[in-house]
Amino acid sequence: MKNVVQTKNGTTPRRKIYAVDLFCGAGGLTHGLLKAGVDVRLGVDIDPACEYPYIANNNAKFLLKSVEELDVSELECHYRKNGIKLLAGCAPCQTFSTYNQKATESDKRWWLLLQFSRLVDKLLPELVTMENVPRLIEQNVFDEFVANLESKGYSVAYQVVNCAEYGIPQQRKRLVLLASKLGEISLLTPQEFGNGTRTVKEAIGDLPPLEAGTSHPNDPLHQCSALSEINMRRIKASRPGGTWRDWPRELVTNCHKKLSGKTYPSVYGRMTWEDPAPTMTTQFFGFGNGRFGHPEQNRAISLREGAILQSFPADYEFTRPGEQVCQKSIGRLIGNAVPVTLGEVIGTSLLSHVSKMTREAYRLKK
Template sequence: MYEKDFTVIDSFSGAGGLSLGLQQAGLNIKLAFDNNKYAVETYGKNFRHPVLLESIENINGNDLLKSVGLKRGELSLLAGGPPCQGFSVQRRGEDKDARNSLVLEYARLIEELKPTFFLMENVTGIKNKRGASYVQEILELVTKMGYHTQMETLNAADYGVPQSRKRVFIVGEKPINDRVFFEFPKKKYQPENYRTVRDAIFDLPTPPEDFSDHPLYPNHRKERLSEMNRIRISHVPQGGGREFIPEELRLECHKVSVEKAGHRYVYGRLAWDEPAGTITARFDSFTRGKFAHPVENRSITLREGARLQTFKDDFVFSGTKVEVAKQIGNAVPPLLAESLGYAFTEALRKRKEFNRSENRAYVYN
């Protein structure tokens, strides 16, 4: 049920996976913003509320509140995941990274808006050595603002997404008389009944041979492959990787053992009856991961990736192939976001009821 008073601003919104799930759970998305023009174009096509093409550094909290008709402290939820490259395991050099300023900007926006809740999403790398300082910094800042925080690692497969995808979520809440009400959603699925690749994409027809979009399914288009890559992937069984490619057909860098070369899942094929691995921003090519179709000798299409992320077929993406793959791979799966959304609506209802009971107790006592 739609809750008009349960308001949300989605920052770093991307294509809108998080917004879509929160909206499906009954939250009222008032506005979103992102600095990627293709993502903003996609977002604008799929939602009725405003979306701004703007970087957080140029966003003023007072202006945001005026544009959505709210005062400071009235917003229910500020959502988003400020990207942070400073803790990347691939990155070398100093632990501090100028791009971590986005974390400080996000904290600034929390201070300017004073929402009841905030939600931050990020990769599990925030728990490694570099990420620990990132987490500590944001937690110290928001604690000084009066927020109680909780942090959990959630696997999207536990919430009905046909994909093993672990992400860290941090939730901050303004306590009422030292009480907090938010609880992370309980798991809905177990490994034995996870939704699978078959559940997600089996009914999709083979995309047209002429590399055009399928007439009934937007973004469902076969990508061109070299003849050698078609031969290579033909040797890989469901769930397998490059180790199944005959050595004489492998790239030179793949002729050493899998353990020594690393990246064992490149040139990999999905299995019908298992969840997909994490859909990344470059899932559009099986040369970068386990992204080949379970039985056809091709990479999965953008639409198949979108389904594995639980976007419905009427959600249309804009931009080049690379940009669309990035939008899909970077999104919070809408079905996971919906479970989080219901957790927020439940907490907001409990807060309302608690405030009513406190007021009644004050009146009658």
């Protein structure tokens, strides 16, 4: 019973959680929150490519607008009276990513977290959640974000989690923050959430085979990049879990022959069936961009396979029917997304928290 809380003497109504998702992207966090039972009313993003997948797959509205230009009134109207307000979001994380070696505080995206904080101050929702890359925890802007929440009376909890431990078929470490005005809060542990580890084979092993540079007629998203002649030779010389060091000397790239190149052994690598995938980046569809080679087939993984490894449902729509698929655009949406299952973990944690706080409030009244 999702709208009541069981107590010793019967049931009490549970206030529903209504959410707005800032920096919503293609809807990974929203979709996970919805699966958990959170009513997401609105997604906000500045990227027009997000609008179709967000609306097509989620029972929510979409606002194409920069968070910097948002007025709190544009959010308030989407919440419901007597409900619990949740403000959620993942400010663009490339600024803090380990893949970005040139980020400085002059990068505009550095301060988008403070725009999130500004909206929290104006809206004062009962619940807040934020997901981002682990390196954000080392930055002053994150300390400022947390301190501001605490000054407004929020209980704040944050930690770095490995998505693979929650049943996401991918080794992806993320920083997850939860904040509540209702009382102390925490993220469910992997054991409490209850999903076991999932491997690449379990996730994508039953998808139809593809040749490099082709797509499946029944699913335009199940398409993969073409390979040059030399890259076809390279992938044929690659073994699952191996590196370019397994290749004959004539196939090794010039950059790998340099001392600096030897620190990137996973580039041009194949995944293994028996393990979770590596972190999906925005370039996962390219064989030369990481360990994104298919474990068996001589190709990089497809867009659909990347989406499934991000725990999107196998039928999640990213393009309108009949619309040409742009690999770069869709790959960016998929790679930047919050894994759907991580969104579900967050949503389930919030619902569990609200139930607990409701029971405690009921007990105190008695």
